[in-house]
Amino acid sequence: MKIAVLPGDGIGPEIVAQATKVLEALRSDGLKIEMEHAYIGGAGYDAAGDPLPEATLKLAQESDAVLLGAVGGYQYDNLPRPMRPEQGLLRIRKGLGLFANLRPALLYPELASASTLKPEVVSGLDIMILRELTGDIYFGQPRGIRTLENGERQGFDTMHYSESEIRRVAHVGFQIAMKRGKKLCSVDKANVLDTSMFWREIVTEVAKEYPQVELSHMYVDNAAMQLVRAPKQFDVILTGNIFGDILSDEASMLTGSIGMLPSASLDINNKGMYEPSHGSAPDIAGKDIANPLATILSAAMMLRYTFNDEANATRIENAVKRALAQGYRTGDIYTEGTKKIGCNAMGDAVVAAL
Numbered sequence: 001m002k003i004a005v006l007p008g009d010g011i012g013p014e015i016v017a018q019a020t021k022v023l024e025a026l027r028s029d030g031l032k033i034e035m036e037h038a039y040i041g042g043a044g045y046d047a048a049g050d051p052l053p054e055a056t057l058k059l060a061q062e063s064d065a066v067l068l069g070a071v072g073g074y075q076y077d078n079l080p081r082p083m084r085p086e087q088g089l090l091r092i093r094k095g096l097g098l099f100a101n102l103r104p105a106l107l108y109p110e111l112a113s114a115s116t117l118k119p120e121v122v123s124g125l126d127i128m129i130l131r132e133l134t135g136d137i138y139f140g141q142p143r144g145i146r147t148l149e150n151g152e153r154q155g156f157d158t159m160h161y162s163e164s165e166i167r168r169v170a171h172v173g174f175q176i177a178m179k180r181g182k183k184l185c186s187v188d189k190a191n192v193l194d195t196s197m198f199w200r201e202i203v204t205e206v207a208k209e210y211p212q213v214e215l216s217h218m219y220v221d222n223a224a225m226q227l228v229r230a231p232k233q234f235d236v237i238l239t240g241n242i243f244g245d246i247l248s249d250e251a252s253m254l255t256g257s258i259g260m261l262p263s264a265s266l267d268i269n270n271k272g273m274y275e276p277s278h279g280s281a282p283d284i285a286g287k288d289i290a291n292p293l294a295t296i297l298s299a300a301m302m303l304r305y306t307f308n309d310e311a312n313a314t315r316i317e318n319a320v321k322r323a324l325a326q327g328y329r330t331g332d333i334y335t336e337g338t339k340k341i342g343c344n345a346m347g348d349a350v351v352a353a354l
């Protein structure tokens with residue numbers, strides 16, 4: 001099994017090094033994988049003048065799975081849009097057909113006191129956010145900056161979802177719900193947006209094929225509020241690209257930190273790219289203080305979803321639990337009485353726990 005490893009920018013190389021260390025440890029214990037590194041994002045722009053160099057896309061296409069760190073950095077903020085690091089990420093998602101983005105918000109009991117919510121509100125939290133990843137306002141055309149008749153300039157983007165895009169991600173959502181608590185909440189803005197009215201119509205239609213799953217609908221503003229009021233009411237949240245981007249960052253804080261939220265981005269055959277939900281965190285890059293657990297847990301998702309290796313996936317997750325139970329914490333999840341360690345040391349702690 002071949003894994004394309006794309007560390008990217010900022011803390012990307014630091015956190016990915018911890019995840020590959022964990023995978024290496026499993027390899028020395030019999031896991032049959034090979035890993036090849038390539039540039040993406042700002043690193044791709046610096047090395048090849050393109051945030052998604054051709055060689056990187058080719059490697060990703062030829063590999064069985066992709067492990068990605070994060071992209072982006074202040075030094076790229078003034079580049080024209082096609083050259084910006086984030087475009088490399090969007091292009092690889094689109095290029096590999098990764099329409100289903102799974103972002104599990106799971107509270108490890110050891111981190112209950114690191115959550116921004118009261119322990120009784122979050123204990124046992126286990127939500128799966130399913131974010132559509134290759135459509136919506138992210139990819140809609142036309143877009144740009146234009147000059148109106150009155151001479152004023154206007155920025156514009158286009159939101160749209162086609163029926164097939166909604167259907168395929170809805171099916172994934174219901175199938176995930178079938179394997180979990182059989183509850184799916186579809187989040188939209190159908191009181192205002194045509195795209196959302198259509199989204200709701202199609203999701204309701206697809207639901208008929210899954211009578212065992214209880215479907216509910218919620219407006220995104222209410223969902224944002226409910227997530228911090230009573231998050232355990234949710235099992236699977238199905239939503240579009242932009243709402244899912246925002247709600248998953250919000251949900252991450254229920255688990256203690258954005259550094260705890262892994263993700264899997266899957267195509268129709270469960271081939272996928274695995275990356276933490278957070279970004280390149282330029283404010284803490286190069287300091288060995290980033291939390292690598294979201295990336296390590298993303299590697300576990302890779303073993304589960306693409307390689308069907310539940311045993312090794314669980315092994316990684318148990319090792320993370322053990323490291324937390326031993327009291328190890330990076331700064332973002334540190335609470336009094338625990339042991340603050342760096343990014344690299346956290347990777348070592350997980351490997352030791354394996």
Ligand SMILES: NC(=O)c1ccc[n+]([C@@H]2O[C@H](COP(=O)([O-])OP(=O)(O)OC[C@H]3O[C@@H](n4cnc5c(N)ncnc54)[C@H](O)[C@@H]3O)[C@@H](O)[C@H]2O)c1
Nearest residue numbers: 070071072073258259277278279280281283284290291332
């Ligand atoms: N998937 C991705 O590659 C991805 C995702 C989000 C943002 N970005 C990019 O990252 C750059 C920075 O964006 P941002 O600051 O809005 O979001 P960010 O997620 O990078 O950081 C937000 C805050 O969370 C902290 N943080 C993030 N990950 C952490 C970790 N593992 N451990 C400890 N703290 C962590 C950061 O220090 C920062 O204070 C931008 O260029 C943005 O476009 C990339």
Ligand SMILES: CC(C)[C@H](C(=O)O)[C@@H](O)C(=O)O
Nearest residue numbers: 072086089090245277278279
């Ligand atoms: C960097 C950006 C393009 C990306 C997104 O919006 O999808 C990020 O925020 C994420 O959540 O993966």
Ligand SMILES: [Mg+2]
Nearest residue numbers: 245246249277
């Ligand atoms: Mg995001």
